[in-house]
Amino acid sequence: MPLDRRIFLQSGAAAVVALLQPHGASASAAPPQDGRPVLGFTAVPASLRDAVVVPPEYEWQLLYPWGTPTGIAGHPMPAFAPDGSNSAADQALQAGMHHDGMHFFPLASPDRGLLVMNHEYTDEQLLHADGSKEWNAEKVHKSLHAMGVSVIEIRRTRDGWRQVRPSPYARRVHGQTPMRIAGPAAGAAPMRTAADPAGDEVLGTFANCAMGVTPWGTYLTCEENFHGYFGGPKESAKDTTPAQRRYGTVPGSQWVEYWRFEERFDISRHPNEPHRFGWVVEIDPFDPTAKPVKRTALGRKRQESATCTLARDGRVVVYMGDDARFEYIYKFVSHGKVSMAGDGSRACANSRLLDEGTLYAARFDADGRGRWLELVHGRNGLDAGSGFADQAEVLIHARLAADAVGATKMDRPEWIAVHPQTGEVYVTLTNNSQRGDPGKPAPDAANPRAGNRFGGILRWREDDGDAGSSSFGWDHFALAGDPSQTDSGARYPSDDADVFGSPDGLHFDGGGLLWIQTDMSGQLIGKPPYASLGNNQMLCADPATGRIKRFLTAPAGSEVTGCVVTPDRRTLFVNIQHPGESRDDGSATPDSAWPDGAAPGSARPRSATLAIRRRDGGIVGT
Known part of the structure; x- marks a missing residue:
């Protein structure tokens, strides 16, 4: 085992031990930390300011904005060009756009670590010097390089966290990085293309949203809205299959014109290429030479979250959401057990665990009970007669x-977090304005509001406290919105909870505090019925007491995402995504110049990573 991976696992020993413990105990109120009560910080009011606002006891630091050199050893370190003139080659060596899920991996001391983060999508108007009116191959390559994953090395100094450049660990994984396909779908006929007749190699990962971390110290990045990058001539849409329509890979519906300049994105010519995206991708952050692996046993969907825990017998369990209206919550349970041996490489010892196991989809019943339904060929009607030739097709078309099998259609299931002490599982359901529309599913017990504008947080407890169980009990932790609006249907676990809408990011720290991040559309922020909620925000909750306090408000038009707390709980890393975005398609003039400009139009807004600390160095959340 490489030294730094061993130190990471030792640093995270408490978390690993928690994973191995039987779950199911009731949560108790978190004890005071550093002599201060939890949630003792001064709550931040809702705000429409174009700024990052944190409690007065805290300070934030700009760490890694879009365009920052990644610091890859032996390569140039091109500086960010404020006019958008960086080349595609430059972008492959810089921070990507629209930072999202991330994790901190400690290195040789608590003051050094690897910060690994996703870059979800691109704003082509900002990415290129002349916008996106005219497409060419260089713009396609730059756009692909602006998504994927960054691995950077950071260290804590007297003045805060600083990036280490160059670093032997630093790496960019993007839309043109070679990677393997593994698991039951590798080599299957629907995965084969002209460029890859074997169906086990693929070029790139993109649309990387939420994430997960394995017990053996690797990073799981999730390919979410991959469908928008595939296209083709509109007239070829008449030939699309029901499966293509179910996944949104239909010629003429693309967001960008990749297909005109890179042939593999033309669905009419290469209909199997989209099957090679929408997976959970495993990356070894400690080995920049290791090829990323797409783990097909976890199923293909618009992946949102790949949250790992352990079953009582030591098998790895991965919880996943599919972020679209009326989609599902999934669970994967490995056949083999995690190797926690103290010698050798745990990454190698566990390299097949995510390739062999059972995938399930969740059904939430009206009585507060639920079941995990197997997605296994030959069971529950999944056979050739229902359109599934083998297990590979079940996984490729997991939706x-x-x-x-009759899983429950949910209101955009996104991030999933597991309580480190009790094993309770929490999921954000961001919203679903179409719930109850004509021809759409009506409200149900798990998704109780028609025209669900504000979303909520649902949780479940696996039977016998075992993540490998086939059944569970569930309830709503919070139904978001403004309770003063009588038709909002909002319900919070305590009367003094700070209100929020459209929860998205979710993270438990080692003390059992739940960090909640929101993603209201830029089109809706500040407008009825969302006006009282202000900009997007981050809140902190103590599930045992039901208290929820607003901790941060974000710049205009931005989303708050990618929360992770260091093992010593003294630094909180957070991503601010797409500041200034006032339309979902990014076509409007940005209404923010954060973090570089003083007023809209004075600078290109940039997504960025923040490091947040108490001014006195204490534990965050107090």
């Missing part, structure tokens, strides 16, 4: 398989 259709979940349809067939």
